Amino acid sequence: MSLLVIMMDWMHLFFQSGNWNREVYAVLAAATSRAFNAYEQLWEYVKAFTFPAAFAIAATLLSKPHWESCKSPPIFKSTASDGLTLYAVVGNLFQDVLLQRLHNRDDIAKQVTSYHRLCEIVDLLQLSRFGQQICPDLLDRTIVAWRQAHAAAYGNTLTYLKTHLTSHLPECMRRRLIKNLIALLIACWCLDLVCIDAKIDARCFCRLVWST
Numbered sequence: 001m002s003l004l005v006i007m008m009d010w011m012h013l014f015f016q017s018g019n020w021n022r023e024v025y026a027v028l029a030a031a032t033s034r035a036f037n038a039y040e041q042l043w044e045y046v047k048a049f050t051f052p053a054a055f056a057i058a059a060t061l062l063s064k065p066h067w068e069s070c071k072s073p074p075i076f077k078s079t080a081s082d083g084l085t086l087y088a089v090v091g092n093l094f095q096d097v098l099l100q101r102l103h104n105r106d107d108i109a110k111q112v113t114s115y116h117r118l119c120e121i122v123d124l125l126q127l128s129r130f131g132q133q134i135c136p137d138l139l140d141r142t143i144v145a146w147r148q149a150h151a152a153a154y155g156n157t158l159t160y161l162k163t164h165l166t167s168h169l170p171e172c173m174r175r176r177l178i179k180n181l182i183a184l185l186i187a188c189w190c191l192d193l194v195c196i197d198a199k200i201d202a203r204c205f206c207r208l209v210w211s212t
Contacts, residue, residue, distance in 0.1 A: 010125045010169055015083030017075055018162045019118055023150075024076040024090060026158060027111045031098050038098060039067045045093045046086065057082045084122075091119050110153040117146035121166070128173075136177065140170035 014020045031038035043062045051057065060066060061082055070077050078086070094112045102108050121142050128134045143166060150158065 010166075011080050011084065013162045013166050013169075014118070014122060015078070015080035015087075017077075019166060020083050020087060020122075021076045021078065022074075022158050022160070023111070023115050023118060025070055025074055026154065027094060027098070027108065027115060028076070029074065030111060031102055031105075031108055036101065041097055042090065042093055045097065046089060049089055051085060057085055087119055087122055091116060107153075110149070114146065114149040114153040117142070117149040121146055125169075134173070136170040136173040139173060143167055143170065 012018060028038045028042065046057070046062060057078075061078055066077065094115055098108060099112055121139070124134050124139055124142060147163075147167070150163075
């Protein structure tokens with residue numbers, strides 16, 4: 001059976017075993033030594049923040065068992081919703097704590113730069129999520145800036161399918177602009193109301209195909 005439709009949403013490209021999860025783990029692991037535990041610093045830093053009840057992170061997210069589970073495979077495990085809640089706070093930790101303490105570590109500086117470029121993409125996508133039209137060319141340039149910073153920090157060691165698919169988001173936006181005055185990229189296709197009809201159609205299509 002040939003592939004007729006592909007649907008991807010940016011929230012899972014970044015926050016479900018995605019770009020964000022891999023970079024967070026990479027920075028924390030690289031910054032940790034016998035004298036300094038970067039994960040514990042993250043734990044203490046996040047505890048100082050009060051999040052709205054609707055955005056509270058999972059109680060089991062920041063704990064010693066959680067960090068041990070992140071080591072194999074090497075990725076910061078979390079739900080997409082937790083990642084979306086934490087991404088800006090984690091960026092502040094990297095900038096204000098890790099870089100200050102490890103100011104002589106050029107490798108950490110490059111990784112944190114890559115992380116900030118990644119967050120700039122998410123910032124734009126968040127604007128799109130809440131109804132503000134984003135220029136596809138601006139999104140494209142921002143993604144290119146991240147890919148360059150990412151390559152400088154990691155080479156190709158953190159290049160996965162989701163890294164590649166992220167580069168297609170501006171084109172997804174341009175294609176939607178052809179038919180609409182405003183092009184909003186879907187944040188989470190499993191939850192977004194505009195995708196209900198698509199999900200129903202997909203289920204019906206799959207039942208039809210497998211029944212025949």
